[in-house]
Amino acid sequence: MEPIVKTLFPFIVISVGIIAVFGGVMMIVAYTVLAERKVLGWIQGRIGPNRVGPWGLFQPFADLLKFILKEELIPDQSTRFIFYLAPLVALTCAFMPMIVYPFGPEIVGSFDFLPYGLGEGIKSLPLRVADLDVGVLYVLAITSVGVYGIALAGWSSNSKYSLMGGLRSSAQMISYELAMGASVIGVVMLAGSLSLGDIINAQINSTFRWFIIPQFIGFVVFLIAAFAETNRVPFDLPEAETELVAGFHTEYSALKFALFFMAEYVNMFTVSVMAVTLFLGGWYIPGLDYLARTVGMEWLFGVGTIGYALISHVGFLLKIFAFLFFYIWVRGTLPRFRFDQLMNFGWKFLLPVALANVILTVVVVFLVGRFW
Amino acid sequence: MVTALFYLLAGLAIACAISCVYHKNPLYSAVSLIGVFLSLACIYLTLSAPFIAVTQILVYAGAIMVLVIFVIMLLNLDEDKPLNSLTYLYGVGGGLGLLLIAQAIFVFYAVNTAGQESVDSTAAGKTLSIGLAMYTQYLLPVEIVGILLLMAIVGAMIMSRRIREPNQRKAEKAVE
Known part of the structure; x- marks a missing residue:
């Protein structure tokens, strides 16, 4: 019994981590949808959903049930296999980056209480599934594969509107990926690492605590590119309902439509996490460790304790919710771009600004390293 | 464990490659090629070379194949017509295949005869060592x-x- 448990232990830990992250993100996504409807209602002077449960809190589950029970329509002339594959690709690629996000600081302590001596040699519990050496690149790579979900959906539906939506969105995502990648380079240079955990640690040890201050241009470029990457207003050309019915998912119904819908919101969550981690210090709340020291309650929420991890995690979630609120706010405020404006903006303004930011950062990092 | 994973991923890569060559529909071929790239990236991961794995996905699966699929979507090729009826291409393909097999045999031979070079396994494949090698050596x-x-x-x-x-x-x- 003991050796089996010992061999299986790492897999069990990782599986528990993955399930916890998956469940948590699904709940956040479900309630982002509800929050979007509520906040949009508030912005537009309506009430929003308020029938299912208190204040409409069970609305997401009612919606899910509706999606499961609805009739599934498959266009007669569609390319069947790819038609089924596309929503799976979209949602899988939306979820895959989750494993590298640091959701909180490490909990340092002894794990000797575990049976069979499993806790031997384990000194800390990190609040992430895996710390990849190339975390930032990994997230960018997986999001670039996510384009296929939309492109293939548009092609396989065998419908004009879907094809136009799919083509538009692939063109848009390829264009803005460049600006997004270039805007991240500045942060990577300041941190000297591609691992998300190292980037947060570099921010904690830096002069300004958060990279948004030295990398403000990069932050703004990242934010705009993130809106385009997730196909959100004002860049929601792929599903411009006034001209393309519903864009790439026109022919999708029932649960397959729900998968696309979920993928969009998971992608919103992903770019929010990236923005928070790269520019806003991730889970780090400035002054929390100092406060614990001055109050003399380091046993409760000093660095490395469970209390510190919990408070930091809540701070992390609050930062993400602020970003998600910003998304919804923009959707309620701004009109849509025209397609040629979108392309010109991406290639002729956003990318040059991002590259200029890279060069500026190189010069400053060099001068500071040389003369400070 | 790693060996089993390798055989699984290698089998997947070969299956995707075969379906890439044999499918009549060019879009299926392109999707199969993406499958090949992804399984190769997973093999790089099992060889503890995360940087190369991620670059493989980013460059080949993420950038180049998107353009290929874009072109196929825009051209809207007819599924019934065979793409090319140039029979001499079979000969060219066979010759190139033989060349590849010869190369593989040579690589096996070279690896077997050359002595094992010790590599610092903690640094190899990491971003830092790749960057240093690229900008110095x-x-x-x-x-x-x-x-x-x-x-x-x-x-x-x-x-x-x-x-x-x-x-x-x-x-x-x-x-x-």
Whole structure:
């Protein structure tokens, strides 16, 4: 019994981590949808959903049930296999980056209480599934594969509107990926690492605590590119309902439509996490460790304790919710771009600004390293 | 464990490659090729080379194949017509295949005869060691590749630019 448990232990830990992250993100996504409807209602002077449960809190589950029970329509002339594959690709690629996000600081302590001596040699519990050496690149790579979900959906539906939506969105995502990648380079240079955990640690040890201050241009470029990457207003050309019915998912119904819908919101969550981690210090709340020291309650929420991890995690979630609120706010405020404006903006303004930011950062990092 | 994973992923890669070659529909072929790239990236991961794995996904699966799929979607090829009926291509393909097999045999031979070189396993494949090697030991090849890519970009710009006649330009101005 003991050796089996010992061999299986790492897999069990990782599986528990993955399930916890998956469940948590699904709940956040479900309630982002509800929050979007509520906040949009508030912005537009309506009430929003308020029938299912208190204040409409069970609305997401009612919606899910509706999606499961609805009739599934498959266009007669569609390319069947790819038609089924596309929503799976979209949602899988939306979820895959989750494993590298640091959701909180490490909990340092002894794990000797575990049976069979499993806790031997384990000194800390990190609040992430895996710390990849190339975390930032990994997230960018997986999001670039996510384009296929939309492109293939548009092609396989065998419908004009879907094809136009799919083509538009692939063109848009390829264009803005460049600006997004270039805007991240500045942060990577300041941190000297591609691992998300190292980037947060570099921010904690830096002069300004958060990279948004030295990398403000990069932050703004990242934010705009993130809106385009997730196909959100004002860049929601792929599903411009006034001209393309519903864009790439026109022919999708029932649960397959729900998968696309979920993928969009998971992608919103992903770019929010990236923005928070790269520019806003991730889970780090400035002054929390100092406060614990001055109050003399380091046993409760000093660095490395469970209390510190919990408070930091809540701070992390609050930062993400602020970003998600910003998304919804923009959707309620701004009109849509025209397609040629979108392309010109991406290639002729956003990318040059991002590259200029890279060069500026190189010069400053060099001068500071040389003369400070 | 790693060996089992390797056989699984290698089998997947070969299956995807075969389906890439044999499918009549070009889009299925392109999707199979993406499958090949992804399984190769997973094999790199099991060889603890995360940087190469991620670059493989980012460059091949993420960038190049998107363009291929874009072109296929825009061309809207007819599924019933075979793409090419050039029979001499079978001979060329067979010759290239033999060349590849010969290369594989040579690689096996070279690996077996050469002594095992000890590599620092903690640093190999990491971003830092790759960056250091690229900008110190292999600086010249990197520079040459960079200039080659720049030339390719400029060439693409020149070839895709519309050369407008003077009359046409005047007409466009009048319209504006």
